[in-house]
Amino acid sequence: MTTLKELSAKKELFTGGHRLCSGCGIPPIVRLILRSTDAPIVATTATGCLEVGSTIYPYTAWRIPWIHSAFENAAATISGVETAYRALRKRGRIPDRDMKFIAFGGDGGTYDIGIQALSGALERGHDFLYVCYDNGGYMNTGIQRSSATPMAAATTTSPAGDVIPGKQSWRKDLTKIVVAHDIPYAAQASPHNWADLSKKAEKALKVKGAAFMNVMSPCPLGWYTKPEDSMKLARLSVDTCYWPLYEVEDGILKVTYKPKEKRPFEEWIKPQGRFKHLFKPENAHLIDESQKRIDLEWQRLLDLDGKRV
Amino acid sequence: MAITAIKGKTALTGNSAIAYAMKQINPDVCAAYPITPSTQIAEEFSSYVADGVVQTEYITVESEHSAMSACIGASAAGARVMTATSSQGLALMWEMLYVASGMRLPIVMTNVNRALSAPINIHCDHSDSMGARDAGWIQLYSETVQEGYDNLFQAMRIAEDSRVRIPAMVCLDGFITSHAIENIELIGDEDVQRFVGEFKAINPLLDVERPVTYGALALQDTYMEFKYQQSQAISRAKEVVIEVGKEFGRTFGREYGLFETYKLEDADTAIVILNSAAGTTKVAIDELRAKGVKAGLLRPRLFRPFPAVELSNALKHVKAIACLDRVDSMSGFGGPLFNDIRSAMYELDARPRIISRIYCLGGRDYKVKDAIAVFDELANVKKTGVVDELTKYITI
Numbered sequence: 001m002t003t004l005k006e007l008s009a010k011k012e013l014f015t016g017g018h019r020l021c022s023g024c025g026i027p028p029i030v031r032l033i034l035r036s037t038d039a040p041i042v043a044t045t046a047t048g049c050l051e052v053g054s055t056i057y058p059y060t061a062w063r064i065p066w067i068h069s070a071f072e073n074a075a076a077t078i079s080g081v082e083t084a085y086r087a088l089r090k091r092g093r094i095p096d097r098d099m100k101f102i103a104f105g106g107d108g109g110t111y112d113i114g115i116q117a118l119s120g121a122l123e124r125g126h127d128f129l130y131v132c133y134d135n136g137g138y139m140n141t142g143i144q145r146s147s148a149t150p151m152a153a154a155t156t157t158s159p160a161g162d163v164i165p166g167k168q169s170w171r172k173d174l175t176k177i178v179v180a181h182d183i184p185y186a187a188q189a190s191p192h193n194w195a196d197l198s199k200k201a202e203k204a205l206k207v208k209g210a211a212f213m214n215v216m217s218p219c220p221l222g223w224y225t226k227p228e229d230s231m232k233l234a235r236l237s238v239d240t241c242y243w244p245l246y247e248v249e250d251g252i253l254k255v256t257y258k259p260k261e262k263r264p265f266e267e268w269i270k271p272q273g274r275f276k277h278l279f280k281p282e283n284a285h286l287i288d289e290s291q292k293r294i295d296l297e298w299q300r301l302l303d304l305d306g307k308r309v
Numbered sequence: 310m311a312i313t314a315i316k317g318k319t320a321l322t323g324n325s326a327i328a329y330a331m332k333q334i335n336p337d338v339c340a341a342y343p344i345t346p347s348t349q350i351a352e353e354f355s356s357y358v359a360d361g362v363v364q365t366e367y368i369t370v371e372s373e374h375s376a377m378s379a380c381i382g383a384s385a386a387g388a389r390v391m392t393a394t395s396s397q398g399l400a401l402m403w404e405m406l407y408v409a410s411g412m413r414l415p416i417v418m419t420n421v422n423r424a425l426s427a428p429i430n431i432h433c434d435h436s437d438s439m440g441a442r443d444a445g446w447i448q449l450y451s452e453t454v455q456e457g458y459d460n461l462f463q464a465m466r467i468a469e470d471s472r473v474r475i476p477a478m479v480c481l482d483g484f485i486t487s488h489a490i491e492n493i494e495l496i497g498d499e500d501v502q503r504f505v506g507e508f509k510a511i512n513p514l515l516d517v518e519r520p521v522t523y524g525a526l527a528l529q530d531t532y533m534e535f536k537y538q539q540s541q542a543i544s545r546a547k548e549v550v551i552e553v554g555k556e557f558g559r560t561f562g563r564e565y566g567l568f569e570t571y572k573l574e575d576a577d578t579a580i581v582i583l584n585s586a587a588g589t590t591k592v593a594i595d596e597l598r599a600k601g602v603k604a605g606l607l608r609p610r611l612f613r614p615f616p617a618v619e620l621s622n623a624l625k626h627v628k629a630i631a632c633l634d635r636v637d638s639m640s641g642f643g644g645p646l647f648n649d650i651r652s653a654m655y656e657l658d659a660r661p662r663i664i665s666r667i668y669c670l671g672g673r674d675y676k677v678k679d680a681i682a683v684f685d686e687l688a689n690v691k692k693t694g695v696v697d698e699l700t701k702y703i704t705i
Contacts, residue, residue: 040517044382055525065514068524069381069408076375079368080340080382080390085515087337087366087388094387094515117378120371 023227025217036201046109107148224273387513410445432672576605593680
């Protein structure tokens, strides 16, 4: 495994000067992932915070070839790039060397509008890595709910109203859906645990075929939290087991981090403005229901740990 | 595939001829999704891939939206890219058509014309490609299987020309042309390769030594300049279409221009019509000419960019013109061909009378008598100078 010293000595491929918010989870995720291979990388990004924040013409934060084409099609776009690579390499029109292809998308562009293109690309088995930065909502357009938004969280399209207390459905478990495609590698990660994230990215970029990483991405703007608390909140999302760290490699599931002391869900949501209404007595049951769901899911993962899924 | 003849005439359907042309071009990447009536293009091209007669990498995408998205990724990466679709498929691509042209990617696509839902209908009209007429793609329309086949090679040259670099769409009529068997003249593989030449990528993503950013956000200070350059580029395509059509004629004996005319030189009434219906109209013109009626035809081949000056010059001596649209733009003011032709003619000092007739939507048969009825109407307009109905549905 690469050490922090080695990682920090690598060339920065995603530069400073981009316009993502302070405390945003996306830049550390992107920078860590781009450091996880020595092969040349071509990347695509779905429309969203990362795209808007990194490429306001005539500036670009990308020191690698990069393309954005639309919102729902990062997986289809990278399919085209990766296929062109194979076609031109076969015909001897580009140097005969290994290259890596990465698609980045937010949860809106991945769980929702882009799930069809993602599923298609995974099924076809393109040799690429799809990275979803999951901040639990359409943050770029002003914090609307997505299917990754946690139950009961308030967003601008699932506001905590007098009658309806925030989002009314459980979040979609996209990693589970991706795993059902039987791709060689899928994982959940979080930027606060750089070692775990880097190791997973290294594996994901090494395997032949489609790989997927779902990465927790704190969003001070959409979560109504302090920028300086982002990594603490990322850690809490994992220590509460809301966001378990695990991987599925060639069909075998492995929980890569088990908290010594599992923290209550309440600890993660307490500092987040989007859950403020849950601390009114009439909504307390929603915290309990979420806790039960998290406990069940965590137990499911522990039961599957080390097994073929 | 059992197509072996490379010299002389070969009987092929429109779809087979397009798939064969794609085989001869042997593009780097093809991403396509099957849809009636263009399905056989994807099927037959898949056979060429499976049999190893092309080196193309074929992406069996899960939708037309992803087909065009993958074409965009592959083209930006530096590959020569082709695809084919129809109707709902083109409609689903709509968002990505603008991205392809805005990024100046010379993708070549065949659109086998079919009506748009609702009601669902699998047969020919032009609502699909006309819906995409403002997407920034070059549009070439084809009367016959031969022309569709010939247009595909020319489209590649036009799209990839360094003065243009704009994606191109070759349109032919669903079933009427796509499924009709026609004896066509095939070009030899080597001649095709010589004509289309080698693809030269500009700023490809796969040139990792020179990293480029595609698809940046351009705001109020720069967006308009991008669009201005795109507009200039598609305008330049007109000259390239003429050049390439002439070269094609010199090389293979079949010359193409911006449009085709039939007995138009001395005509005092004329029909302007796209694609296969021109053939039927020519038969009607022959019948009328035998009776001494000076009827003529103009069939646009290049519709985008719109060769307004050339079209109005060719039509300016005609007294009464009917623009027949196999699509209704639902503006309440006639079809798109009518509107563009009529607008082009406005610059003339003495303008012909011009009427709009919407015909044969959803694959309804266009008959010689339908064309004759339009010419009868035009004769009356010419005689009286009065247009009773400027826009009207016919064949209903």
